[in-house]
Amino acid sequence: MKLRFLLVVLVFVTGLSAQKSPELHQIEELISLGKFEAAESLLLQAVQNNSTPELQDRLGEVYGFQQKWDKAIEVYSQLSESFPQNADYSFKYGGSLAKKAQNGNKFRALTLVSKIKSNLKRAVEIDPGHIQAYWALVDLYVSLPGILGGSNSRAMEYAKRLQSISTLDGYLATGYVYEYDDKPEQAKKAYMQALQLLGNFKTLSRNQLHYQIGKICGTYGTRIEQGIWHMRQYIENYTALDGVPLEWAHYRMAKLHRKNGATDKALASIENALKLKNSFGPALEEKEKILSP
Numbered sequence: 001m002k003l004r005f006l007l008v009v010l011v012f013v014t015g016l017s018a019q020k021s022p023e024l025h026q027i028e029e030l031i032s033l034g035k036f037e038a039a040e041s042l043l044l045q046a047v048q049n050n051s052t053p054e055l056q057d058r059l060g061e062v063y064g065f066q067q068k069w070d071k072a073i074e075v076y077s078q079l080s081e082s083f084p085q086n087a088d089y090s091f092k093y094g095g096s097l098a099k100k101a102q103n104g105n106k107f108r109a110l111t112l113v114s115k116i117k118s119n120l121k122r123a124v125e126i127d128p129g130h131i132q133a134y135w136a137l138v139d140l141y142v143s144l145p146g147i148l149g150g151s152n153s154r155a156m157e158y159a160k161r162l163q164s165i166s167t168l169d170g171y172l173a174t175g176y177v178y179e180y181d182d183k184p185e186q187a188k189k190a191y192m193q194a195l196q197l198l199g200n201f202k203t204l205s206r207n208q209l210h211y212q213i214g215k216i217c218g219t220y221g222t223r224i225e226q227g228i229w230h231m232r233q234y235i236e237n238y239t240a241l242d243g244v245p246l247e248w249a250h251y252r253m254a255k256l257h258r259k260n261g262a263t264d265k266a267l268a269s270i271e272n273a274l275k276l277k278n279s280f281g282p283a284l285e286e287k288e289k290i291l292s293p
Contacts, residue, residue: 023042023046024046026042027039027042027043027046027058030042031062031065034065036062036065036066037066039062040059040062040063040066043055043058043059043062044059047059053079053082053083056075056078056079057075057079057088057089057092059075060072060075060076060079060092060096061092063075064092064096064099065239067099067103069096069097069099069100069103069104070100072092072096072099073093073096073097073100076089076092076093076096077093079092079093080092080093080119080122085126086126087122087123087124087126087127087130087133088123088127088130090119090120090122090123090126090133091119091120091123091130091132091133091136093119094115094116094117094118094119094120094122094123094133094136095120095132095136097112097115097116097119098112098116098136098140100112101113101116110148113144113148113149116140117137117140117149120133120136120137120140121137124137124161128161128165129165131162131165131166131169132206134158134159134161134162134165134169134173135162135169135173137155137158138155138158138159138162138173138176138177139155139176140155141154141155141158142155142176142177142180142181152177152180152181155177156174156177158173159173159174159176159177160174167197168194168197168198168200168201168209169209171190171191171193171194171197172190172191172194172209172212174190175187175188175189175190175191175194175216176212178190188220191216191219191220192220192222194213194216195213195216195217195222195223198213198226207233207234207237207238207239207242208234208242208243208244209230210230210231210233210234210237211230211231211234211242211243211244211248211249211252213226213227213230214227214228214230214231214234214249214252214253214256215227215231215252217230217256218231218252218255218256218259219255221259224256224259224260225260227256228253228256228257228260231249231252231253231256232253234249235249235250235253245276245277246276247272247273247274247276247277247280247283248273250269250270250272250273250276250283251269251270251273251280251282251283251286253269254266254267254269254270254273254283254286254287254290255286257269258286258289258290263290266290267287267290267291270283270286270287270290274287
């Protein structure tokens, strides 16, 4: 079984609210600078001195930034058990389990599917407007084989629910399901409908949306300059929690540059992808296309 989980994204933007002590200000500053080990050390001290759900949540987030999924799972397992009506804790627990399944042993991943599914479903039951949890469920159902409960029709049901909350996300999710259901014409139609909505947004709320839009522009050879801009935003703001690995973003950027006639930029992007993963098949194929006369 090969789990995609390309869109299982843990969007951790909560921060530590209320009146902050100098120590908590320091933690937030370290996180903003990407100094996660130092932030982890201070958070562990803070939790030991005065454990609160907010501090534990932030510690789980910092574990996620560092891809320490076992530790994140431990934190969110405890939080979701202690606060069963908190949708974010259930989502983050399911998402951390999904990340472990995505990056770990495939046989171990099989044993996690039930917990992933139940926690993501619980998140949308608690909060029917939880966009990230719906996306994770869409991704889960298109990724799983039928014998483990995978279902494109079930994924489409969640995509339609998502569309009732966010039209942009709904079209993107619908296109995503059609894409992996081998229905290219329906996928293209949904994706083009998503692109038509972009003018309604001054900013996008989640970094993974930049990746999806850049991917669509490159795949269909449309709005190339816009696609380059969005993919650049994804790369510049990337963290380990954004779902799609960075080598894929560089690969997509290379494709955009190639279709824009910028061979040097395309080659530089594909080399960035191969530096991150030297055996990356799609990037090696794209490099051949870039270098071919």
